[in-house]
Amino acid sequence: MNKAQIPPRYRLRVKQRLAIVEYALEYGVKPASRRFALERKTIGRWRDRWRAEGLAGLVPRYPPQRPSRLAPELVALIEHARRVLEYGAPRVRVWLRRVHKREVSLAAIQRTFVRLGLPRLPRRGKRRARPRQLKLFEKPAPATPFRSMSRW
Numbered sequence: 001m002n003k004a005q006i007p008p009r010y011r012l013r014v015k016q017r018l019a020i021v022e023y024a025l026e027y028g029v030k031p032a033s034r035r036f037a038l039e040r041k042t043i044g045r046w047r048d049r050w051r052a053e054g055l056a057g058l059v060p061r062y063p064p065q066r067p068s069r070l071a072p073e074l075v076a077l078i079e080h081a082r083r084v085l086e087y088g089a090p091r092v093r094v095w096l097r098r099v100h101k102r103e104v105s106l107a108a109i110q111r112t113f114v115r116l117g118l119p120r121l122p123r124r125g126k127r128r129a130r131p132r133q134l135k136l137f138e139k140p141a142p143a144t145p146f147r148s149m150s151r152w
Contacts, residue, residue, distance in 0.1 A: 005035065010059050017058040021050050070112060073101060078112045088121055 006014055024043050025030035033040045049057030068075065077100060081092040089109040096102045 005056050014058045017046050021047050044125050075112055078109055079116055
């Protein structure tokens with residue numbers, strides 16, 4: 001196996017697929033599909049790609065990212081809330097629920113921020129603490145400790 005053209009994270013998977021393809025070449029696609037519990041189409045596709053491209057044909061071809069399930073209008077609202085209103089994910093979620101009557105998970109909102117390439121919000125200073133309430137009936141100085149009369 002030429003490891004130079006195969007990414008390290010896929011080497012084991014390519015090795016497994018190669019073993020399945022070799023079994024299919026020796027015994028046929030149908031017996032290989034029974035033995036490895038895979039669809040015949042899948043094994044045939046791997047075999048054809050292996051014949052055409054060699055080991056590089058057995059490297060998995062996953063899409064770069066899953067398509068979003070959120071409607072485009074909802075993605076536009078999330079983008080507006082981040083860019084214009086400068087809301088973080090929790091506040092966007094509350095805003096969508098209260099104003100637009102839409103329920104979206106925090107994780108989906110955060111993934112949308114990343115997918116749109118929106119920058120992180122700048123850190124804000126802490127809110128000013130309210131002045132402490134004055135205690136009524138407070139003594140000006142602490143009381144002296146009581147000395148007990150000991151008989152010793």
